[in-house]
Amino acid sequence: MRHGTPNFNGGRRHLLTVVGVCLAAAVLSQPLTAHADGGTAGFTIRIIEGSKGAAPKVDAKVADLKRELETLHQEFNSFSLVASHPLRLGVGQRQAVKLPDGADLAVQLLELVAGPPPRVRHQLELPKSRTVRSVAPGGRTLDVRPWGDKLIIICTAVDK
Amino acid sequence: MSDSVESLAIDDSDLELVLLYVDGELGGDADRRQVAEQLIAANAAARAIADDMRATKVAVRELIVGEAAAARVTADLSMVRGRVMTKIPPAARPAPAPEKSAGFDPIGWLRALGFGKVSVAFGAAMVAAAWIAVALRPPSVDPRTANAAAVAEDAVIGDQPVIIEEMEVDGESITVKPGVEPDRPTVIWHFADAKPGEG
Numbered sequence: 001m002r003h004g005t006p007n008f009n010g011g012r013r014h015l016l017t018v019v020g021v022c023l024a025a026a027v028l029s030q031p032l033t034a035h036a037d038g039g040t041a042g043f044t045i046r047i048i049e050g051s052k053g054a055a056p057k058v059d060a061k062v063a064d065l066k067r068e069l070e071t072l073h074q075e076f077n078s079f080s081l082v083a084s085h086p087l088r089l090g091v092g093q094r095q096a097v098k099l100p101d102g103a104d105l106a107v108q109l110l111e112l113v114a115g116p117p118p119r120v121r122h123q124l125e126l127p128k129s130r131t132v133r134s135v136a137p138g139g140r141t142l143d144v145r146p147w148g149d150k151l152i153i154i155c156t157a158v159d160k
Numbered sequence: 161m162s163d164s165v166e167s168l169a170i171d172d173s174d175l176e177l178v179l180l181y182v183d184g185e186l187g188g189d190a191d192r193r194q195v196a197e198q199l200i201a202a203n204a205a206a207r208a209i210a211d212d213m214r215a216t217k218v219a220v221r222e223l224i225v226g227e228a229a230a231a232r233v234t235a236d237l238s239m240v241r242g243r244v245m246t247k248i249p250p251a252a253r254p255a256p257a258p259e260k261s262a263g264f265d266p267i268g269w270l271r272a273l274g275f276g277k278v279s280v281a282f283g284a285a286m287v288a289a290a291w292i293a294v295a296l297r298p299p300s301v302d303p304r305t306a307n308a309a310a311v312a313e314d315a316v317i318g319d320q321p322v323i324i325e326e327m328e329v330d331g332e333s334i335t336v337k338p339g340v341e342p343d344r345p346t347v348i349w350h351f352a353d354a355k356p357g358e359g
Contacts, residue, residue: 068347070179071213121325129334129350132326139321140345146352155345 039112041120042159045085049100050151053078065155068142076151089122101147103127105154120158170205178206182213212340322346 048062050069056077058066061084069079085097087107094108103126110132111121117136124131126143133141135158143154170178180186181196199206322345324336335349 128332130328134323
């Protein structure tokens with residue numbers, strides 16, 4: 001059966017070619033990001049209430065945001081930390097926290113993106129909006145929502 | 161500080177002086193007021209912060225008054241209108257009544273042109289896309305010297321600690337104000353679209 005050998009070799013070559021192409025396609029189709037199954041990211045969510053007080057007052061716990069809060073001076077001059085929520089989420093995990101007005105704020109970790117700089121892609125859901133953010137470790141966002149004659153300020157910080 | 165070359169940085173005491181000046185809290189202190197005015201005139205960073213603060217204060221004043229008043233009229237008017245408008249073909253919508261437009265209201269104006277919930281979301285997405293696009297441009301000046309909008313234009317993506325990739329809004333407007341310095345937070349304002357007297 002010598003004449004069968006070349007066919008077997010040809011078949012094996014084809015098989016190896018197909019396997020190689022599949023492997024190459026699989027490698028090339030990987031996004032340039034680290035999905036890191038099981039990877040986690042830490043967030044610190046601070047809920048701040050802004051109001052109009054008799055005298056300006058900025059809670060010492062939000063002193064790092066004083067410069068941003070001061071731009072609201074005259075309209076709102078009193079800022080106090082209502083709650084602080086440290087969260088650690090895995091990729092795909094979602095967690096909700098309650099806002100002072102009764103609404104829910106939800107954070108979902110979408111992806112850990114390899115750098116440089118590394119970024120934490122996450123989705124932040126508020127009652128009327130959904131935003132996807134890509135934030136470097138240490139980066140912060142302030143979501144400001146009017147609440148009657150007050151403000152609700154949500155500081156979402158991605159842990160370093 | 162040199163007279164010929166504008167300073168690109170501002171220290172904390174100067175910053176406080178600028179903030180107090182813009183807040184109008186130096187009314188009784190002519191000397192400090194004069195120092196603040198000179199600082200704003202000579203220092204681009206001080207000027208950018210003062211301009212930014214003035215713009216924010218105006219926006220906050222106008223939009224929060226509208227928000228508070230709208231909340232008294234109806235709690236969720238914009239959501240209802242958003243759903244309704246998606247069901248009405250733009251061609252069938254009546255022409256806007258000119259007497260209703262007291263002052264320029266960009267959201268009301270867009271709605272009068274047939275933009276509704278979907279369009280507002282699309283517009284927000286376009287704004288976000290445009291912002292990301294300009295953020296990808298290489299920097300031409302120190303971001304600290306520019307106002308908030310220019311900071312977005314002049315930042316590189318690698319230096320931006322925060323990138324807003326997508327937005328989906330329903331019945332509210334979102335205004336993104338990138339941090340004036342790399343370590344400052346990006347501020348995202350959420351304003352309800354509904355204004356008293358609309359609809």
